[in-house]
Amino acid sequence: MEELYSKLSDCIEFGKINKAAPFPPQMKDQDGADEITKQLLDAGASADDVLQKGLIIGMEKVGVKFRNNEVFVPQVLMSAKAMDAAMVYLKPLFAESGGSQKGTFIIGTVEGDLHDIGKNLVSMMVEGNGYKVIDLGTDVKAETFIKVADENPGAIVGLSALLTTTMGNQEAITKAIKAHNTNIKVAVGGAPVTQDFSDRIGADCYSADPQGIVEYMNGVFAK
């Protein structure tokens, strides 16, 4: 069992989706996240253990390597795909058990903006760290963020913007959320966004990379 967990975390770390996947070359013909997750569940592991002892360990390593600039977008994306392959099995189990995930993260690219690659990486990394993620997609309006936040009390809302023009919408949406309910925590990110801007618009968290928001959430939900 322990060996399978560590294999699974390797698959996440190095982005091995399934046996047939050619990526990464050094893991050619080995079982991937898909097969190993199935083997673990068949052997009686709980969904929660698969998440804690496999996925989260691997995802954290990727997050740290990405922050340290040892890996880049393609590797993170492949890790995310590997995680998706595992999540296919875990999600229904979490739904049954009422979810053992640590908390909920609502994320979307703000109104007027369609850039979503960065947002997707954040969303997958947060999910891989044991949170439930509700991804609202791109071009998302304030009303939608507010509605979904209301439906998920305690959830943290993440806003992504990649255009200097849509940073204005990031500000408007943050303010609308805060005006609606000051207790909803808002995180902002995207290439043109800075800590300064985040402070100025009254957001609770800014991070240049996914690992930062994960650590922020770990702090919030540990309390």
Added chain:
Amino acid sequence: MPKITLHSTAGIETHEYNSANSLLQTIQKIGGEVFAPCGGNGTCGKCRVKVKHYGTVTSCLYYPTTDIEVILPDTKESKILTDQYKHTLKLPLNPCCLAANVHSPMGLGIDIGTTSMVFYWVDLKTGGIVNTTSVTNPQGRFGADVISRIGHCANEGGLEELQKVLIDAINKELIKLEENEGIINSDIVKVTISANTTILHLLLGIDPTPLALYPFTPAFTDYKIVAAKKLGIDINEQGGIHLLPSISAYVGADIVSGISSIAPRNEIKNYLFIDIGTNGEMAVVTPNEIFCCATAAGPAFEGANIKCGMGAFDGAISEYSDNGYKTVGNDKPIGICGSGLIDIIATLVNNGTISMDGVLTEDFVLADKNHSGNGENIILTPRDVREVQLAKSAIMSGIKILIDKAGLTYNDIDALYLAGGFGNYLNPDNAMRIGLLPMELADRIIPVGNTSGAGAVLHLLSEDFNDVLKSTVEKSQNIELSEHPDFEMEYAMNMYFS
């Protein structure tokens, strides 16, 4: 055959030459380097060289026949033969009606780029280009890219300000020309402008805000003629300002004009047209259809977001290999420009200093502070490599998706036309090595220089060019990459240097 003796920084060499060629062609043939941004079009006057016992000549317009001795300047050189003229459409002289009413009718073609404006003064009686001048786009101080300038319009009076500086810049050139060449305003009967969609909006004082927000709707894309008087542009009272048509918010008149200006050789059926700039516009042109998109590569190759990045000015490292660097003007290095950046990355990938997945473990020193021109180390940082990956992959992913959309493969692509100044300077082998351009098209890359300007000139020369422009627009379809399901995966995977 007559002989040419060439003095350059590389030494002195003598060759026989063919007197049917221009001096520029001769120099380029024997490997000499001359800065020729317009590609030997006779338009930019940049390829001046010294001919001993004769004086300074514009080498692309000079056809020597006897033994000569030539001294090359120590400036930034283009090492690629850019025979733009060979690829430019030729139309019979057929200028607008007003031209018949004045004594010596003149036209002004303007390519307004995000960074610079190029003016082409055209004699509408002979069809010759009298002069080419260029100034930096004065809107630059309101933001380096169009999105920032659109942002400036949110400020009170911002739009008016952006419009005014453009019109002032045009009028200033008109005054200069009158002073220097004695051309009077009333003789200038037509102005043709080629620019991206945002700049065309700003020029007319139309709010461009919707261009910067999804669904990116332009207020207009069609061909427009506005009375010069109405815009306050100081030419013949009855003259018109002609704005060339655009395709969409991010595939503008500059691209339509560029594609329309090219006359591919007969055997070229399907081709790619790419402008490697901040917006990274490109098109796959087939006999009946044109597929185009903007890949938003970002300004890495213009020096932005790169630690020691800079434009191709004196002191910029513009070439690099295992043997070291070369700078613009042979000055001590003070930074790195786009072509140098490509060379550096290609070299470091080849020798393993940068890994296939883009890891550079520490800053790479190109010139230490004792050898640089500014007392600082000139370096390439690990983050710079990432910026290049983001930019080059955007271009490559766009290429792949467009070719796929057109139902073609690399085998079907007969040529790759590289438009814009940068295309003239980059080393194509290195561009392919880093995965900016596809290796598969190695033998088919043709730098064509400023095609947007070439189109503006054609429009002045002949009313018939309107039909060509119209057909380009009609055949075009805009591919929205953000809605393309494969873009994310393509974009991620094309970041590798394999």
